[in-house]
Amino acid sequence: MKQIIRITIGLVISCLVAGAVMGGVFTVTDKAKKRNEHLAVQETMLGLLGYKDAKQVPADLKLYSIYRYIITDGSGSQYLGYLVPVAEGNETGYVLLKLDLQGKFISKKNIDISPEKAREAPERESALKAVLKPPISFRYADEAIVATLGKKRLAYLLPGEFLGFKTTIKAMLALDPSFGIVGLDILEHEEDPGLGGEIEQEYFKNQFKDKSYDRITKLKVIKEPLPDEYKKYLEKSKWQKGAFSKEQIATIRKKYQDKDIYAITGATISSKAVTDGVKGMIRKFAYRMGKLEAVIVNEKIPAVFL
Amino acid sequence: MKDSARHLLMGAALVLLVVLAGCRTEHRFVKKVTFEKTNDIVITFAGPVDAAWAKNVDNYTVFEKEDPDILLAIKEITLTPDRTKVTLHFKNALNQSRAHTLMIKDIISEGKSQGAAVLTVKKLYLGYLFSILIGAMLIHNFVFTKYLGLCVFFGTSQKRTTAVGMGITFTIVIVFASMLSWFMYQFILKPIRLDYLQVVVFIGLVSLSVQAVDTILRKVNPALFKAFGVYLVLVIANCIILATPLILADKEYNAWESFMLSLGAGTGFLIALFLMSCVREKLELANVPPTYRGLPIAFIVAGLFALAFLGFSGMAIF
Amino acid sequence: MAVTKKTNKQLVLDGLLSENPIFRLALSMCPAVGISSSVMNGILLGIAVLFVQVFSSCTISLLKDYIHPRIRIPTYTLVIATWVTVIDLVLAAYVPVAYKAMGIFVKLIVAFAIITMRLEVFACKNPVVPSFWDGVGMGTGFMFGMVTLGTVREFLGTGGLLGHDLIGTRPLLFFILPLAGFFCVGFIMAIFNYVEIVYKRMKRKRSIAQ
Known part of the structure; x- marks a missing residue:
């Protein structure tokens, strides 16, 4: 015992x-x-905007996050809630804009949260709970980041995920203010190395660069061998000094700007999955941003990225 | 043995019941809504509907459940001659892995209104569960595509009888241990934010369940215990048994999905062991060069199996 | 108590070669096959295993007089799991990219037979200093095995080492496919066996000649 x-x-x-x-x-x-x-995450975003290391980043480059929520009221009808950063004097605060599903403005509420705290999901939730009391419920949908340079809107950064050949692929997109692609980065995937895994290589993901919004809506995957000069041009990190003159870059860029996406050899399904995923992300974002922007302008919301 | 078969049957019946209950639609006049091909949704009504009403695009609102603000554009609507089946053709391909919401305005049948309907269109849940099972068993086989549990795999695949005994014992224990860990993680560790204690808690639960299966088997069925008892000690040295709860915690599966994944992991291990033991029994008779005798040749055979299993990769069921 | 008579240097060398955990003892094979596709993975997982092995060995050898023999194994498991959690948290915080590449294997160190085995046969019978060196030997032996595999696979698969391109082409893409680990381990084990066979034959010849 x-x-x-x-x-x-x-x-x-x-x-x-x-x-x-x-x-x-x-x-x-x-x-x-x-x-x-x-x-x-920040490094990926800056990399997509073309800043290779922290020293090149200009001082007036700012990244602001917009968080989207789906709000359900007591009767079961759904609304969109955008948590938008606004200027409050020299500080940045947040307002919650409630829109109906057609994008019409419903209401505006100030949310007591700082941008640093807003990064944490539980903090946002408790701040929102103070405004949206039961029976109203809400759930987090997604995040979009607006990059501004001085007073000018530089780009949108969209984290997103879509279904690949094997499991979901996580990606980050950079778009210019008219929704053309500035850059694409694959953050996480479980495709086969050497085959579908090549989606993270520069010669694939850089093909999306410089495609305009109209072109993206009709973007397809083609099963043709990737031309040598284009491949060299795409693999930017392997460029030796003086490999391309400025005119050459401009001609190659113009030549391939309106081309479809060349599939990776042996991984057509993965290539198609990425292309469709990117198309879907951009289509949805462009639609929503259009609606949100109209509300911000009409209601004279002092959003920081205006 | 008879008892366990009965229990299995009862379990299967229970699964079926749950699934059937999930199949019923939310409106009394709508019998069924399903995805078809890549772009279509088919609605089956309980009776004939008004043709003019059915063909009006404005009567239908469809969106992905997660994105209620983005409506999907309908290109065309077709109606079967008996007027009970409506097919909605969409402009773009539907993402059928996600649930869609279909809202129908005021259904008109034989001149009478049947009220509006809000329906959810999704793939059959049973199919999804089954795909998890097959996925863990073949497509993402833990031994040949995730490279786990190799020590025990090479240790017990020399003889076919040993392999089957080990496989069965392992399957029983892994289902037990995974369900226990799933419960512990979802209801205790996660709510009080102690999820960094995962490893310690899971390994404790695995030892506990090995001990529990040992005790129960010894009391309930001594004959079975005599046959399988020796393998119980080895089960704990197999990393699959720890990997499965970790994967379950990572993917936030619910109880049924967890059950299917752990069952798939166990049976997948059984399949791998059985295949390997068949080859190794033959290898005993073959003239293998002395340097390759024993483990080296076993590794190369396992590599060949893994190559074969690569063929399952990316396969989509349901 | 069977206190070891080997010197510290011998202990380390044993772990590296004659008792190499991967190629000789054939324990902890899962990471050897699963994530040995690059040298970096091998080094990092090697460091993690080294850390867990050394700290667990020292802890057990310090506490050996207080551990009741009947709860020996649960105590070992608790000690190993604690150190694994510590290294897991540290790696996740400070080297997130590499941590992602190693995936679930860091957590699975807890199930590696090699660590429990060393605690059982060595650390619980020996004082702290030899246990420390034994742990170092086993840990580096594991790292050595992983790095060897990683070198072969990364060089043949990508034509480079540690992420640097060396020859400009990819000789055999097959080798970075995860399943090539099976073949690599098989071949290297065969080489170890071959060396052993040749060595024994030479010894026999020499004894006959004498």
Whole structure:
């Protein structure tokens, strides 16, 4: 009997010590993890906008997030709720714009949250709960980032995901203010290495660059071999100094600007999945942004990106 | 053995019941709504509907459940001669893996109004569950495509009887352990934000369930215990049994999906072991060069199996 | 108690070669096949295993007088799982990209037979210092195995090492497919066997000649 008690006490103490060690490490690493994740996302975004390292980034480049929520009221009808950053003097605050499904303005509410806190989903939720009281319920839909340079709107950055050949592919898109593609980056995927995995290579994802909005709506995948000069042009990180003159870049760019997407050899389905996914993302975003922008202008919302 | 067969049957019946209950639509006049081909949705009504009403595009509103503000454009509507089946052809291909909402305005049948309907169109849930099972068993086979559980795999695949015994024992324990861990994670660890304790808790639960299966089997069916008891110790050394709860926690599966995935993982391991043991029994008789005898040739055979299993990759069922 | 008589250097060398956990003991094969497609993966997982092995060995050898023999195995598991959680959290926080590449395997270190085995046969019978060196030996042995596999596969598959292009072409794309790990491990094991066979033959010849 005495033995059993000794064993139990021993085990309990070791469990407590182990728990304390793990808890301690968790509290230390959790903050670092969040910060590093945020930095990694930021780096991807800046990379898409063409800034290779932090030194090149101009001081007046700002990134603002718009969060979209779907709000359901007591009777079951649905509304869109946009959490839009607005200028409050020198500070940035947030307002919640409630739109009906056709994009008509319903109401506007100030939300008490700072941009740093708005990055955390639980913080946003509790701030929204203060305004949207039951029986109204809401759920998070997506995020879009507006990049501004000084007073000018530079680009939109869209994180998104779509179905690939095997599992979902996570991607980030950069669009110019008229919804043409500035850049595409594949963040996560589980396609086969060497085949579908090639979607993360520059010679594939850079093909989407410079396509205009009208062109994207009709974009297809073609099963033709990728021309050599185009491949060299696409693999920008492998460029040696002086490999292309400015005129050459301009001619190649013009020549292939309106081409469809060349499929990866042996991975037509993955190529098609990415193309369709990108098309879907842009179509939805352009539609929503149009509606939201009209509301912002009509209601004279002091949004930071105007 | 008879008892377990009965239990299995009962379980299957229960699954069917749940699925059938899920099949009924939310409106009494609409019998069925299903996806068809890539661009179509087919609505089956309980009686003949008014042709003029049915062909009016304005009577239907369709959107993906997650995106209620983006309406999908209907290109054309066709009606069967008996006027009970309406097919909506859409302009763009539908993303059929997501649930769609279909709103129908005031259904008119034989001049009488049957009221409006809000319906959800989605793929059969049973099909989805089945695809998880087959996926874990063949397409994402844990041994040949995820490269897990190899120590036990190479250790117990020398003889066919051992392989089958190990496979069955493992399947029972993994289902038990995964369900236990799933419950623990979803209802205890996640709500109090202790999910970083995953590894410790899961390995504890796995040991616990091995012990539990050991005790239960010994009491309930000593004959079975005699046959399979020896493998129970090995089960805990197999990393699949820890990987499955981790995957379940990562993917946020619900109870049925978790059950299917763990069952698939177990049977997938059984299949892999059985295939491998068949080959290795033959290899005993073959003249293998001395340097390759034993493990090296087993690895190369496993590589060939993995190549074959690569053929399943990307296969979509349902 | 069977306290070891080997020197620290011998302990490390044993782990590296004659008791190499991957090629000789054939334990912890899963990562050897699954994620040995690049040298970097091998190094990082090697560091993680080294860390867990060394810390668990030291912990157990420090506590060996207080552990009741009947709860030996649960205590080992608890100690290993704790250190695995620690390294998992640290890697996830400071090297997120590499952590993603290693996927579930970091958490699965807890199920590696090699670590429990070393605790059972070595650390619970020996003082801290030899246990430390034994842990180092086993950990580096594992890392050595992973790096060897990674070098072969990355060079043949992509024609480069550590992400740098060396020869400009891809000799055999097949080798970076995950399943090529099976073949690589098989071939390298065969080489180890061959060396052993030749060595034994030479020894026999020498003894006959004498």
